[in-house]
Amino acid sequence: MALFTLPRQGDFGKVWLVGAGPGDVELLTLKAYRILKQADVVLFDALVSDDIMALVPESAEKIAVGKRAGKHSAAQDEINQLLVTKAYTRKNVVRLKGGDPFIFGRGGEELETLVEAGVTFEVVPGITAASGTSAYAGIPLTHRDHAQGVTFITGHCKLESRPMDWNACANSQNTLVIYMGILNAATIEQGLIDAGRSASTPVAIVSKATTSEQRRFIGTLGELGQLVSSPELKMPALMIIGEVVGLADSLNWFNPEQVQSNAEQALSLSLQV
């Protein structure tokens, strides 16, 4: 069954699916910046930082479609439909997502709807939370002495109906990055230890990574439950599990206080262009 009534060919606008990066405005790509500046409509998620939204032209219609708007992921159909409706009005529509749209971002689902509706689109990748967090927390995800590979997983899948394959994540030579895992920390800890990953494996939880509020919580896999119960842990937060976390203190370079003044400089530069 067709979801939409197609307008005449040539009457369409276009959608740009754009990754906004993990928070620090300076991690936005030049391409994303250029496209934002030409936007007529921006549909944005809760994870897109205020500093990045400040770059959107005042004339553009800004539509919050994340939790900021009091909605949740169940509204995905509504978002898909809105994208099509806006594109049908010949607008330059930007769908702006935190991190990278194709990594735990439902970007694929939104594009499938656009294909079905005959709307053209482009995709602009963003720096995913794993990369931003790794860099700003001083934790390389691979290292020839500590990790030969890295795996990104979600800790938020329907654990009962689609249980995680913990055995596939148990290799001690592999770094594990877990998105959306905080609420399932106890299950993750138990699953990995049962699958053979040592309870002494170093673990970092990094909250609000790349922003002026970034915090790191470092411990071991056996302490994961304890780490997530810190009252200072704010969302969003990412888990990095593996020997590479042992480098976090020696490679710690990031000064969160610098982010705000960098963002202000970037904004004033953008206003001069």
Ligand SMILES: C[S@@+](CC[C@H](N)C(=O)[O-])C[C@H]1O[C@@H](n2cnc3c(N)ncnc32)[C@H](O)[C@@H]1O
């Ligand atoms: C729905 S996923 C979206 C991921 C996004 N598409 C990306 O590529 O980063 C949301 C999860 O990403 C992680 N995340 C996003 N931004 C983050 C940040 N600044 N600091 C820490 N974790 C972040 C958290 O695990 C959060 O629950």
